[in-house]
Amino acid sequence: MPRMISRLAGAGMAAAALLFTTCCAAGVAQTQAASTVAPTLADEGRTQALLDYLRSQNTTGFLVIEDGRTLIDQAWSPPVGDRMFSAFLYGHTADGVLLEDVASQQKSFIAVLAAIAVDKGLLDVDQPVSRYLGAGWSKATPEQEGRIKVLHLLNMTSGLDEGFAYTHPAGDQFFYNTPVYAVTKRVLTAASGQSLDAMTRAWLTEPLGMKDTDWRQRPAALASVGNDTALVTTPRDIARLGLMVLSGGLAQDETRVVSQAQLAAMFERSQANPAYGRLWWLNGADYAVRGVDRRTEGPLITAAPMDLVGAYGLFERRLYIVPSRHLVVVRTGAAAIDKDFDQQLWLRLMKVLGDRPSSAPEP
Numbered sequence: 001m002p003r004m005i006s007r008l009a010g011a012g013m014a015a016a017a018l019l020f021t022t023c024c025a026a027g028v029a030q031t032q033a034a035s036t037v038a039p040t041l042a043d044e045g046r047t048q049a050l051l052d053y054l055r056s057q058n059t060t061g062f063l064v065i066e067d068g069r070t071l072i073d074q075a076w077s078p079p080v081g082d083r084m085f086s087a088f089l090y091g092h093t094a095d096g097v098l099l100e101d102v103a104s105q106q107k108s109f110i111a112v113l114a115a116i117a118v119d120k121g122l123l124d125v126d127q128p129v130s131r132y133l134g135a136g137w138s139k140a141t142p143e144q145e146g147r148i149k150v151l152h153l154l155n156m157t158s159g160l161d162e163g164f165a166y167t168h169p170a171g172d173q174f175f176y177n178t179p180v181y182a183v184t185k186r187v188l189t190a191a192s193g194q195s196l197d198a199m200t201r202a203w204l205t206e207p208l209g210m211k212d213t214d215w216r217q218r219p220a221a222l223a224s225v226g227n228d229t230a231l232v233t234t235p236r237d238i239a240r241l242g243l244m245v246l247s248g249g250l251a252q253d254e255t256r257v258v259s260q261a262q263l264a265a266m267f268e269r270s271q272a273n274p275a276y277g278r279l280w281w282l283n284g285a286d287y288a289v290r291g292v293d294r295r296t297e298g299p300l301i302t303a304a305p306m307d308l309v310g311a312y313g314l315f316e317r318r319l320y321i322v323p324s325r326h327l328v329v330v331r332t333g334a335a336a337i338d339k340d341f342d343q344q345l346w347l348r349l350m351k352v353l354g355d356r357p358s359s360a361p362e363p
Helices: 044-056 103-119 142-146 150-154 183-192 196-208 235-246 260-266 341-353
Strands: 016-019 023-026 059-066 069-075 089-092 098-101 214-217 229-233 287-289 295-297 309-313 317-322 327-333
Touching: 044 059, 044 069, 044 341, 059 098, 059 235, 059 341, 069 235, 103 150, 103 183, 103 196, 103 229, 103 235, 103 260, 103 309, 103 317, 150 183, 183 196, 196 214, 196 235, 235 309, 235 317, 235 327, 327 341
Parallel strands: none
Antiparallel strands: 016 023, 059 069, 059 327, 089 098, 098 229, 214 229, 287 295, 309 317, 317 327
């Protein structure tokens, strides 16, 4: 049985209100050291079944923190011979943890940086993108381009295709568009007057103690998709971001990183896609739009709590945050085999955690 260890959420993490669309309390307790299965886990057999499933799905890292206590912290070797996955690897930390490019999971980190920029008075998401980048950043006409706000970049409703050509009025249609998303990084650097590296360190990774997270240049084959910088990190650092969100924008030492108002705005459901906020996926909607004309009825993950919010990346890189359970879950690794991996994971995870009524409203 793998050891269940508590290493992440230390002393001083305060309980605070997490604001989505409405306020919901999300206290985070101090982590207690442990070397056995935490008593809140339902039973050892179910936990082992969960871990066996994760390993069979090419998982390299899995971390579960509930009520500030690390219940599971497990790592596996990467799959052998997966050339695509190897392009997303950047070595190891000093203690041997894989450093991975977490793909589109970076979008949610950028959303937090944008929220902080708003707090600092450097960014207004209701202003046109051209206010920060100047005219001609897209292939739309000047009039069409002038109607594309920063907010439209954040909720994937720019009305542009992946080649930056105009297809729809801004705000009308959800289209998951990574090249246009990447413009948000340019907006942030222009608005702040800082490089992406410097901004991320000063505003996010240093306050949160994310010592193994930074931006790297991607290999040419990956950069060609229109997003040439990779966010390279570890499961524990990803969890630190989740804990900050769960604690209402506070770092571990109770320093405010982002306002509760901007957290609330980050998780507001888009009119064009109620399963998406500002570069975060949101469970509990009546339907989800995954791409052009790809609407699915019901919530993203029926087996998961409805108030779950998620940072999603290629190869099923996941950060799940569940306020009603004071829960943060991280998964890293190569592509899962099961097409319904999120559902299968949560079916098993909820058996491990045990049933408990939700104590917070959905976002």
